[in-house]
Amino acid sequence: MTEGSDARTRKLAERIAEIKPNPAVALGRSAWPFLAAIVIAFLLQVVIAPMLGGFYAKTLLDIGIAIVLASSLNIVNGFAGQFSIGHAGFMMVGGYAAACVTYYGSIKLLMPQGELTEAIGVSVLGGFLGSGDLLFLASCIVGGVFAAAAGIVVGLPSLRLRGDYLAIVTLGFGEIVRVLVQQTSDVIEPVKAVDAGVGEMVTHLGGPLGFTGTPTYVSPTPWATNASGDQTGHAGIFFAYSIVGILLVLVYRLKMSSQGRALLAVRENEVAAEAMGVDTASSKVSAFVLAAFFAGVGGALFAHSLGVTLNPNELGFQKSIDLVIMVVLGGMGSITGVVFAAAFLTVLPELFREAAQFITHLVGYHGQVNTDAYRMPVYALLLILVMILRPQGLFGIKELWDLGFWRRYVIPVWRKAAGGWLIPKHEARLPAAIARELSTERTGGEPAKSDDSPKPGASGDQP
């Protein structure tokens, strides 16, 4: 046997030991996307949002939150291929946990010290990244953690149930959370809340009226001030889009990793995945837990946004379906697809209204047209048509950069510019080219011409 064929059959561990990536370069490569995300979020807040003005800045904020929620659902519905239609339940768990932290938390922590008085109540505290903002960010994490715990609870049934049945259980979960929250009593007033115990706080989440009094840390225009000069806005877009950026990086890295491949394998053929050594049970539960965590964070963002009062009735089946539609239209398993779909579906109601307005004006009818009632029927019709005509949604399981025109025109330019610096070599999107490159490296110069000329049916090797 030749040297070449020996090298091809060596074990993985030996090969791993040979490759020693430069730690400094690795650190740089690892960190730059997160930093870029924060910088972009900052620019969006400081430069773009003021240009857009109050209304469209709010839309931008809504898009960010939708992307977070839809992408989280993409992990379990898209990557793992499990059918979860109660995702709003995780959002609720996260949102309410976060609201507890900011509302009750700020009362408990700050009222005794005098930083908070009855007069201010529980309003937005401090300036940018002041005590209030830090409390808010902490609440996001707390929300995520609680939602992740719920994710374990929902993930376990997925081990025994498939398809339709799992869908029903997730639906049931969403409904159970909704019913439980609806039973809670009204939110405790600040003065009394100082002395409230944990048990009391948890059972006073506002019930059917919603969690009134949640401070608004996520508003689109931070430097708005009211008549008395108090700051009434907060850096919502910065927070939301930092989280969006970090989430997208993490989700992308998940998809490229072995764990992500394992999830996709479970989606494609669970029996085969199990036979190839993938622990399908822990993969599925992990998918639920991760998805739930991010949904919880999204819920925390949502709970604190301008004009929102967390309300169990609004976060039921309807909201879950909204998210499912975003994932299905974008392409289950496609990160870029879901981002586009989330953005599109968030602005669609507004586009609708404008379009209807425009058309009716053309026809001579001057007045207000209420298109809200038509939003859902159109969505529903869209969903049906997509399922019949293009079930893979926008991109299917692929990404924007997997499409034909992108591969032919954009990628060569990008790879020349970024080379192996910004993107790890193994993220091969053009495997044949990478294969040639790698074999060039190994044999030092001459690209190894495959002695197994690839003809279908021809022998692949010599004994």
Add this chain to the structure above:
Amino acid sequence: MNAAEVAWAGKPVLEAKQLAIAFGGLKAVSDFSLVLPERGLCGLIGPNGAGKTTVFNLLTGVYQADSGEIELYKRRLNGMKPSAIARAGLARTFQNIRLFGELSVLDNIRTAAGVRARSGLVRSFLQTPLYLAEQQAIVERSLDLLDVLGIAHRAGEQAKSLPYGDQRRLEIARALATEPTVLLLDEPVAGMNTIEKRDMAKLIESLRERFEVSILLIEHDMGLVMDICEHITVLDHGVTIAAGTPAMVQKDPSVIEAYLGVPDDDPELPADHQVVD
């Protein structure tokens, strides 16, 4: 194999001892025993419905045997989950091809190869040097495997769009990616023409030395089985009716009966005539 044959053939890698399983009232497999030696190539044949795939499912943990033992290098596999058994070194292909259809050919291999990687989720998120090294090694090895199996030129294509023969090769490559000690092939040449079968037969024979695996093969093509297998076990209705070298099995009357029925007095039947199922 009996003890004497094993001593001659080499160290036993996989041992099945008196495996039995029944579904409801139906005894799918009874008293099945098999010894697979190191670098061995053994065959498992029998008419349709004989229980061959059931045996595979028992060995790989898809079904739990009602009684009997399964040992891999003396390590007891009974009760383990299929994924644990795969990680222990037992890989398989499927009778009805089970590829990850939407994923690319390369990704199919990467998924299986990734099982040997040690980086957890946190390392994947942070992309630590270990993670990077592992991923690069996985991609390289996956491409190498595809090369050996002759389908490297299709690395970027979607698995479900592959021609049939290449799909079977991909399944084998994927099983090999888990670095198994034992490879179970379920009807690897089903649906192929004569030339493809011949090439596949040569490939399978060569796998033993190149990848240091022992192979157990289910097949219906008698010519191929008699050609490359060192030892054959014959099943009928879940019962082992014969076991031995190809020469022995070919002449065994109960085997002939199981496949052809009780023979009429037909002297025209040639000795090497292929059984078509």
Add this chain to the structure above:
Amino acid sequence: MNDFLQTLVNAIALGSLYALTALGYTLVYGVLRFINFAHSDVFTLGAWVSFTIAGWIGWAGTGSPIFAMPVILFLAMAICAALGIAIETFAYRPLRRAPRLNVLITAIGVSLLLQNVGQLKWAFGTQPQRMAELVEDRSLFTIYDVHIRLVDVVVVILAALLVVALERLVYGTRIGRAMRAVSFDERVASLMGIDVNRVISITFGIGSALAAAGGLLFALKYGSIKQTADATWVLLGLKAFVAAVVGGIGNVRGAVAGALLISFVEVFGAAYLSPHMKDLYVFVILIGVLLFKPSGLFGKAVTEKV
């Protein structure tokens, strides 16, 4: 004792309604192996269509003739049967060979469509309405000081008749045999000369007709009907679906048994535990059954061939 008896009557009546709807779910699942999410909306539309027809003919309010009820029942069932067949033909048939997930999502889409179109201004609107009193609101007889209302008796008897009729249909007629054949093995059934498409359409038609009957009876019993996308309808449909699953989806007797079980849990739970949590009890039962006996009380487990 009075409370108990009244609760019992309510439970049986509600159970009958659930049974009619649950049968629709179970029939369709038996034949197509898929859960028709849009089925409960046919129930809703059954109620609204009945209300609308009663209005057109002029039988709204009290004092309608004795034959009003059967006529409206028949018309509602016919219209909804047609609707069910149309849905199957246009939304589900193109996806007959598609992955299960796609059909499921389409069903959700159809459900949303029906709900939201139903409450448009030119459809049924968003105002709750009072159902016509096609059955006199009087007490039929009294036991232990509890008035047994005529309406409840009519509901139970009518539902029982429909269930028996269905049983006879599925087990005693040629078309019923065809339905059962298709549910066992679609391909072989078609090889035996059964027009599978026709059988599936008929199954949808029957299921939808039963749901429509359930909707009408619901409206008669409870009086007020809310807009089509209202949460109460969704919950009702969901509970009927739970009933079908609990009983063993695909099993006709199971659907009835499951429906009674669910309604008993719900009604007795609301009466003796907390009325606010009645939805919760039902879901807890659902999850319990799915986790411990996914094939339901009367169903058979299906294993995947490896």
